[in-house]
Amino acid sequence: xxxxxxxxxxxxxxxxLPPREALAGVxxxxxxxxxxxxxxxxxxxxxxWLALLVLSxxxxxxxxxxxxxxxxxxxxxxxVSGWRRATPGMRAMDLEVRLANGAPTPFLNAAVQGVLFxxxxxxxxxxxxxxxxxxxxxxxxxxxDVIVLRRAD
Numbered sequence: 001x002x003x004x005x006x007x008x009x010x011x012x013x014x015x016x017l018p019p020r021e022a023l024a025g026v027x028x029x030x031x032x033x034x035x036x037x038x039x040x041x042x043x044x045x046x047x048x049w050l051a052l053l054v055l056s057x058x059x060x061x062x063x064x065x066x067x068x069x070x071x072x073x074x075x076x077x078x079x080v081s082g083w084r085r086a087t088p089g090m091r092a093m094d095l096e097v098r099l100a101n102g103a104p105t106p107f108l109n110a111a112v113q114g115v116l117f118x119x120x121x122x123x124x125x126x127x128x129x130x131x132x133x134x135x136x137x138x139x140x141x142x143x144x145d146v147i148v149l150r151r152a153d
Contacts, residue, residue, distance in 0.1 A: 022149045026136050029093040030148060034117075036089030037075070045071045069118065076114025081107040086151070096151045109144050116140035 045068045052060055052067075079087040085096040085104060097105050097113070105113075117140045120126040129139040137147055 023136050024150060026095065026148055026150065027130060029095055029150075030090075033087065033089035033093040033095060036092055037087045040088055041068065041072045041075050044075065069115075072118060073111050073115055076117075077107045077111030080105050080110035080113070080146075090148070091151075094151050095148055097146050097148050100145050100147050105146055109146055113140055113144035113146050116143055 048071060049064050049067050052064060076087060080090075080097045081104070084091060085098060090096065097110065099105055099109065117138070120138070120140050126139045129142070130136050133142070135147060141147060
């Protein structure tokens with residue numbers, strides 16, 4: 001079962017393969033969205049790192065390197081599970097994330113998808129899975145049970 005968006009695009013609301021319109025240009029848009037989101041997470045991490053460094057008078061300098069993954073975890077989890085269903089980079093590229101069955105993404109699935117994405121950078125060939133899946137999902141999307149689609153509005 002599918003529902004039409006306000007712009008004439010059709011989006012899934014039930015399990016199944018989404019229509020072509022919902023997946024048009026998703027891979028390219030995801031690349032640009034990741035660049036924007038990586039920059040945003042880096043800025044947030046740097047600001048938080050500097051604030052914590054100043055507040056601890058420099059004593060926490062060696063304890064702060066895990067800050068970037070922690071910020072990325074909450075950044076992805078809170079933004080994708082929010083009412084806009086996308087990170088700011090994804091919103092800028094007209095994308096949204098849903099569960100594979102079309103339902104909104106809960107925090108845990110969104111955060112796990114983000115963590116698995118950053119882990120997949122350690123072995124880049126994992127990102128090539130998107131070229132063999134009919135719904136253009138990467139391995140980290142499949143494992144988190146989410147799908148990235150064009151926004152309906």
